[in-house]
Amino acid sequence: MVADMPSAVLPTFADVEAAASRLAGQAVVTPLIESTLLNDRLGSRLLVKAEVLQRTGSFKFRGAFNRISLIPEAERARGVVAFSSGNHAQGVAAAARLLGMPATIVMPSDAPAIKVRNTRDWGAEVVLYDRWKEDREAIGARISHETGATLVRPYDDPYIMAGQGTIGLELADQANAAHARLDAVLAPCSGGGMIGGIALAIAARSPGTGVYAVEPAGFDDTARSLAAGQRLSNAPGASSFCDALLAPMPGELTFAVNSALLAGGFAVTDSQVAEAMAVARDHFKLVVEPGGAVALAAVLAGKIPSGGKTIAVVCSGGNVDPDLYAQALASAGRR
């Protein structure tokens, strides 16, 4: 692929490998960890990709850096613009700073405070909008038109998908080094960019491993779209504390990849997610935000038969406001 390719071109495994080269020395190679005691309890081998340790506290830095690093020299001074509820915001802001470019981020006024503050601390200009009354895509397009800034989409972009796919590349290598033959990989899904990128990498590096998208209950558009064979939207009115996973429907490019490569999808409730956040604290010593914990929640809740299996889950982000974190942990049962 080249930088000015039409956006409708799908990413390939070669794009994931190219992204890995660009990210070398920039992104953290996050560890793949496990807990013997939790494995004993589950009767399976559970590997956790600790992506909360990524730069900016979530996987989003990978795709953002890969995408932004491809902006031609002549266009860099005009900067980038993105809209995001928070993790993409920070990923874009950090990547832009590292590449010496200005960034404007359009964020909902009810985004977690930690995400807004960190985005500003990375040096980006934050433009807040009302999630219920204003159209973030229109605001982003207007800013891009007025300033000439490159719009960096959150998921429906082949370079974004390829960047997130480097998680799958690392995961396959690390599982191999740990003598683990992966039966399944589960990762959180909103627009579908991360799971699609991972699926590209796993299909190439660990064929035979099932890749599954996990979404919050009420926002399982990808699972339902996979089952229906066409893109479906979420019904209005649902709510979830997984603020990072509220995309209304699968992306066009992401669904094209995911419908070809994914084995299926699962949905988990907020209380199952809170339980997973507590398990992440107790067994992995990781702070995981609600949206980052859905894949772990799916395994713990028995959504996929795990007995005797080796399953990897991505814990994709840890940017959670202190009060919400405390509430979630307090609501979880004791193990």
Next chain:
Amino acid sequence: MVADMPSAVLPTFADVEAAASRLAGQAVVTPLIESTLLNDRLGSRLLVKAEVLQRTGSFKFRGAFNRISLIPEAERARGVVAFSSGNHAQGVAAAARLLGMPATIVMPSDAPAIKVRNTRDWGAEVVLYDRWKEDREAIGARISHETGATLVRPYDDPYIMAGQGTIGLELADQANAAHARLDAVLAPCSGGGMIGGIALAIAARSPGTGVYAVEPAGFDDTARSLAAGQRLSNAPGASSFCDALLAPMPGELTFAVNSALLAGGFAVTDSQVAEAMAVARDHFKLVVEPGGAVALAAVLAGKIPSGGKTIAVVCSGGNVDPDLYAQALASAGRR
């Protein structure tokens, strides 16, 4: 050194290197991580050795495995015995299980529940004692005498020190890979085994780097002993929520090493520790127990001049009961 050496022989850097060979593939090479935003705030480069990700959730596995793996074949069936408030307990229990040996652990009845439960889950027999009325060393010695089990000391043992020292070996290599020239390394200190082992490694691999012990206020026996040039005990009556760091005075072997190699020691209050636990949550996405957070607390509290410097801290454990963790975070200010 050989397995039946007199206990008064001091460990050397060669022992740390030998320990690293024994631990290869058994212990986790824990990542060295940093936060650009926190570095911005501090005006320095702060590297965190995320030892909470170690097997059993603390550094203690390293020393325990190194020590227990040297027990001769003929003595293994008789097992091991140890006394510990919790992290050494889990380290010994896990190492014994991996080496196919029975373990008995003498723990105070007021040890954190998570540490007692995990020690049992690793397959060890737990013997509880009253911290105020009974002598744990006497109980351990009696069990060792009756069963023939090898006593595995928590810190005053050259193999334990050498095992913990592998943290310093990894830290020096990882700092080098990150193009960081370390001005100082700070680690938590109770009996002094970890800091002593780290000092051996840093003296060999990163000469010129100052190594500092950090203790809870009221339990700064090592800092005061270093200043006085002789082993001093803590005054009775102090209290701290750093349950892992309440040793009454420096060990004999550990002080011999530490008085030769350490640049000094610092003491931090419980409220400074709580603040550090919140920073670990927000900036590093790590769950750190009170005793594991004292070195980070010392840097954040300005105990060591950090402006323009590169400083590494060890976050040494994450085994904290949920209620205490919630209380500590709730008591910390907001950043």
